[in-house]
Amino acid sequence: xxxxxxxxxxxxxxxxxxxxxxxxxxxxxxxxxxxxxxxxxxxxxxxxxxxxxxxxxxxxxxxxxxxxxxxxxxxxxxxxxxxxxxxxxxxxxxxxxxxxxxxxxxxxxxxxxxxxxxxxxxxxxxxxxxxxxxxxxxxxxxxxxxxxxxxxxxxxxxxxxxxxxxxxxxxxxxxxxxxxxxxxxxxxxxxxxxxxxxxxxxxxxxxxxxxxxxxxxxxxxxxxxxxxxxxxxxxxxxxxxxxxxxxxxxxxxxxxxxxxxxxxxxxxxxxxxxxxxxxxxxxxxxxxxxxxxxxxxxxxxxxxxxxxxxxxxxxxxxxxxxxxxxxxxxxxxxxxxxxxxxxxxxxxxxxxxxxxxxxxxxxxxxxxxxxxxxxxxxxxxxxx
Numbered sequence: 001x002x003x004x005x006x007x008x009x010x011x012x013x014x015x016x017x018x019x020x021x022x023x024x025x026x027x028x029x030x031x032x033x034x035x036x037x038x039x040x041x042x043x044x045x046x047x048x049x050x051x052x053x054x055x056x057x058x059x060x061x062x063x064x065x066x067x068x069x070x071x072x073x074x075x076x077x078x079x080x081x082x083x084x085x086x087x088x089x090x091x092x093x094x095x096x097x098x099x100x101x102x103x104x105x106x107x108x109x110x111x112x113x114x115x116x117x118x119x120x121x122x123x124x125x126x127x128x129x130x131x132x133x134x135x136x137x138x139x140x141x142x143x144x145x146x147x148x149x150x151x152x153x154x155x156x157x158x159x160x161x162x163x164x165x166x167x168x169x170x171x172x173x174x175x176x177x178x179x180x181x182x183x184x185x186x187x188x189x190x191x192x193x194x195x196x197x198x199x200x201x202x203x204x205x206x207x208x209x210x211x212x213x214x215x216x217x218x219x220x221x222x223x224x225x226x227x228x229x230x231x232x233x234x235x236x237x238x239x240x241x242x243x244x245x246x247x248x249x250x251x252x253x254x255x256x257x258x259x260x261x262x263x264x265x266x267x268x269x270x271x272x273x274x275x276x277x278x279x280x281x282x283x284x285x286x287x288x289x290x291x292x293x294x295x296x297x298x299x300x301x302x303x304x305x306x307x308x309x310x311x312x313x314x315x316x317x318x319x320x321x322x323x324x325x326x327x328x329x330x331x332x333x334x335x336x337x338x339x340x341x342x343x344x345x346x347x348x349x350x351x352x353x354x355x356x357x358x359x360x361x362x363x364x365x366x367x368x369x370x371x372x373x374x375x376x377x378x379x380x381x382x383x384x
Contacts (some may be wrong), residue, residue, distance in 0.1 A: 003031055005317050007307075008149040010162050012038035012139065014056070014119060015279030015296035016155030017126035021069035022304035024133035028311040035136040037147065038156075042139040045124035047078060053181050053258055054119040055215050057083075057194070057207065057290030062297045063115060071125040078121050081210040082112035085193040087247075091200060095247045113194070116207045116215065119293075146275075151318040153276050153303070155296075158265060160281035166272055173264040173342055177202045178225035179287060180218040182257035183209065184240065187249025190214050194290075197244060204243050205290070213254055216240060217287055225259050262286060264342050270331055271323035278303055283334045286341040295334055302329045 007023060009016045020036050023029065058066075066072040089100035105112050130137060146152055146165050154162030163170070190208040197204045202219030209215055218228070218240065228236055233253035241251045267282045279296030306326040307317045315322050 004033060005031060005150040005311070006033045006035070006148075007151050007153065007317070008035045008037060008147040009153045009155055010037050010143065010147070011154065011156035011160075011279075011281070012036050012040070012043070012123065012127075012137075013155060013157065013279065013296075014122050014126070014293055015300050016153065017123055017130065018065065018069065018297055019153060019155065019278065019300040019304055020135055021071065021126055021129050021133070022300060023307065024130060024135050025069050026304065026308050028308060029134070031311055033136075034134070035138065035147075035149075036130070037138045037141050037143060039142045040139065042127070042137070043120045043123045045078065045118070045121045050255060051079070051183060051209055051211065051213070051215070052118040052120050053183070053215075053256055055116050055207065055209075056119055056122070056293035058115045058117050058122070059294045060110060060112070060114060062294045065297055065301055066122070066125070069126070070129045071122070074125040074128060075117060075121055078125075079118075079210045080121075081116040081192070081208050083114060083116060083192050083194045083208050084112050085191070086113060086196070087193055088196045088198070090198050091245070095195070095197070095245065112192075114290075116194075116209060149274070149318075150316065151274055151276065151307075151323075153278060154281040155278050155300075156281055158263075158280040158284040160277065162275070163267060163277055163281050166275050168272070168277065169268045170265045171268065173338075175202075175219075175262040175264065175286060175342075176221070177219045177262045178222045178259050179262055180216070180220065180225050180228045180257065180259045182216055182236070182253055183213050183255030184216055184237065184251045185213055185254040186251055188247075190248060195244070195247060197247070199243060204240075205287070206244060206248065207290075214248070214251075218243060219262060219287070222261070229257065229259050264338050266335055266338055270327040271320060273320045273323075274318040276303060276323050276326060282330075283338055285338045291337060291341070295337060299326075299330050299334075302326055 009020050016036060020034055023032055023034055063072055084105045086103040087095055087100060089095045093099050103113060152162060154160045156162055192208050195206040201221050201224060205217040207215040228239060237252040264286060265284045267277055270277045270282050278299040285292055303326045310317050310322040
């Protein structure tokens with residue numbers, strides 16, 4: 001029986017590094033030779049740098065997972081922004097109406113609903129954990145073929161090279177939207193609240209940052225996004241103030257800006273013999289609920305559990321029947337979330353007076369739905 005297995009994880013984003021840490025800190029670490037490969041340079045966090053444009057909403061359950069591998073304490077000591085409330089409303093409504101969705105941490109007996117964290121900070125903390133483990137880290141390393149290993153894990157994002165090499169097809173759902181991201185100063189305090197306004201052209205999300213600014217993800221038409229990227233910062237602030245209905249007062253650009261097209265996609269298969277896909281390599285969803293990073297972390301946790309159990313039972317971690325356990329556990333849940341986000345985005349961008357009334361009535365009903373509301377929040381918190 002083979003007692004040493006070579007695991008190669010391609011992609012050093014949050015998902016890939018979390019899986020590496022789970023395996024390297026697991027009970028069968030001595031039976032594994034773990035290598036992480038990434039074409040980019042090693043990411044490094046510095047408190048002297050401005051807050052990165054790439055931030056993620058980390059659910060409480062995801063924070064607990066990062067804590068289990070020893071990374072969360074370093075993240076907490078740096079700069080994170082817990083958010084204690086959430087407000088969601090339709091453009092035909094106001095943020096303080098009875099139809100606006102309100103969530104508060106106190107309502108669910110938790111200190112916070114989640115955390116806004118820079119991706120590079122999470123990566124840096126995970127790398128610090130891996131530096132103390134027997135893991136080979138190969139940054140600045142491009143590959144042109146599938147690495148030789150007992151198991152190759154594609155954690156290399158929505159344009160996964162591993163997925164392409166394996167010949168795994170994907171189904172795409174273009175949104176005809178582009179996300180504009182930037183940081184803004186606000187006239188009014190963000191009150192540790194995540195704000196989201198559903199507009200006809202797409203949702204506007206405003207996430208609280210620790211320094212008082214907000215991080216904005218504005219999903220809009222490609223034409224409007226191009227305008228946002230070319231106008232002056234003053235004009236962009238004005239556009240976003242209007243888009244947010246002035247809920248935080250006047251907004252002014254206080255950071256770099258970027259834009260990327262939005263498209264949901266889902267791999268037809270997550271696994272083949274000796275290959276597994278996790279995170280955006282397997283599925284990519286609309287950012288409107290901030291669940292992308294959390295779904296990827298759940299993938300990493302499940303694949304880590306499956307591999308741990310397989311090795312304990314004397315099974316080969318790259319065998320397809322073993323990997324299918326991971327696929328069965330995650331594929332349905334991820335696809336359900338993908339379709340829910342796609343449907344929600346379509347519901348709020350459809351121009352229909354009838355649907356306007358249905359949306360508002362549905363939001364009022366959800367506010368008083370008891371168990372349904374609690375279930376939805378438990379999923380969002382990552383503690384289901």
